[in-house]
Amino acid sequence: MEQRHLGRTGLRVSRIGLGTLTWGRDTDEHDAADQLKAFWEAGGTLIDTADVYGGGEAEYLLGRLVERLVPRRDLVIATKAGSVPDPDRRVDGSRGHLLAALDASLARLGTDYVDLWQVHAFDPETPLEETLQALDIAVGSGRARYVGVSNFCGWQLAKAATWQLAPGGARARLASTQMEYSLLQRGVEREVLPAALDLGMGLLPSSPLGRGVLTGKYRHATPSDSRGASDRMALFVEPYLDDSATRVVDAVITAADGLAATPLQVALAWVRDRPGVVAPVVGARNARQLEAALSVETLSLPDEIRRALDDVSAPVHRYPDQDWSTL
Numbered sequence: 001m002e003q004r005h006l007g008r009t010g011l012r013v014s015r016i017g018l019g020t021l022t023w024g025r026d027t028d029e030h031d032a033a034d035q036l037k038a039f040w041e042a043g044g045t046l047i048d049t050a051d052v053y054g055g056g057e058a059e060y061l062l063g064r065l066v067e068r069l070v071p072r073r074d075l076v077i078a079t080k081a082g083s084v085p086d087p088d089r090r091v092d093g094s095r096g097h098l099l100a101a102l103d104a105s106l107a108r109l110g111t112d113y114v115d116l117w118q119v120h121a122f123d124p125e126t127p128l129e130e131t132l133q134a135l136d137i138a139v140g141s142g143r144a145r146y147v148g149v150s151n152f153c154g155w156q157l158a159k160a161a162t163w164q165l166a167p168g169g170a171r172a173r174l175a176s177t178q179m180e181y182s183l184l185q186r187g188v189e190r191e192v193l194p195a196a197l198d199l200g201m202g203l204l205p206s207s208p209l210g211r212g213v214l215t216g217k218y219r220h221a222t223p224s225d226s227r228g229a230s231d232r233m234a235l236f237v238e239p240y241l242d243d244s245a246t247r248v249v250d251a252v253i254t255a256a257d258g259l260a261a262t263p264l265q266v267a268l269a270w271v272r273d274r275p276g277v278v279a280p281v282v283g284a285r286n287a288r289q290l291e292a293a294l295s296v297e298t299l300s301l302p303d304e305i306r307r308a309l310d311d312v313s314a315p316v317h318r319y320p321d322q323d324w325s326t327l
Contacts, residue, residue, distance in 0.1 A: 024057025154191025
């Protein structure tokens with residue numbers, strides 16, 4: 001699998017990442033082991049997790065599998081901290097919470113360091129410089145090799161990255177931002193992606209298959225074994241089952257038919273090759289689903305198909321996102 005630099009850093013990662021959102025919850029140890037082995041054998045290196053996935057079980061499961069199945073040195077392990085199971089405060093970006101969460105993640109993962117540590121979301125109740133200081137401490141102590149953020153909007157991302165690049169003080173450059181990005185969700189193109197490109201951060205798209213909708217499996221009905229049929233995940237899928245999403249899915253299926261490919265491959269290839277994207281993070285229930293995603297490595301979309309997909313999925317960009325002189 002092709003390797004790409006993560007932003008303006010020396011860290012290289014596979015151009016497809018393996019997500020672990022369902023590990024320890026819907027994906028058991030046997031299926032997780034099969035996924036990890038298949039991913040590694042295909043040349044994959046980037047494994048994405050978080051301290052809240054499965055209530056910590058995803059990290060614990062990954063830690064049990066590393067070394068037993070795959071050498072630690074062959075993986076780029078990325079985790080996140082900051083999300084909390086508190087209905088009154090969903091994010092805690094305080095220095096104390098973040099550093100304690102990192103130590104707990106390292107213990108669950110069974111490793112002395114993570115390759116990439118990310119703030120899971122912006123915390124409006126904590127000064128941003130305090131949140132960022134936790135990243136500096138993590139890198140300075142060797143507990144994290146690189147750092148990034150997740151789910152920051154454009155101004156939040158630009159402010160954080162600029163602070164870290166300011167002269168004076170040993171600050172760790174932000175290597176990446178992880179955001180939802182797909183043919184069904186192109187909101188990052190307004191401000192987040194331009195900021196990331198300008199400030200030297202790589203984009204790690206989550207839900208690159210539109211929460212599974214771009215595979216076409218919801219086109220006529222909701223499969224009984226899908227996220228859309230799950231009590232826990234149905235509300236996650238529902239926003240992408242409207243008429244505008246259907247038009248995009250139909251276009252993806254048409255493109256796939258013309259290329260003798262699958263809708264999954266077309267949708268994933270589109271986001272993988274967008275400017276600024278380093279590695280879409282793909283989640284799967286089992287190795288068979290993962291192998292279907294990894295097969296995209298051999299596919300590059302022809303320009304005319306890429307342009308057609310750009311057009312059918314184009315978001316509305318008006319002032320101030322669009323050049324004012326053209327309005």
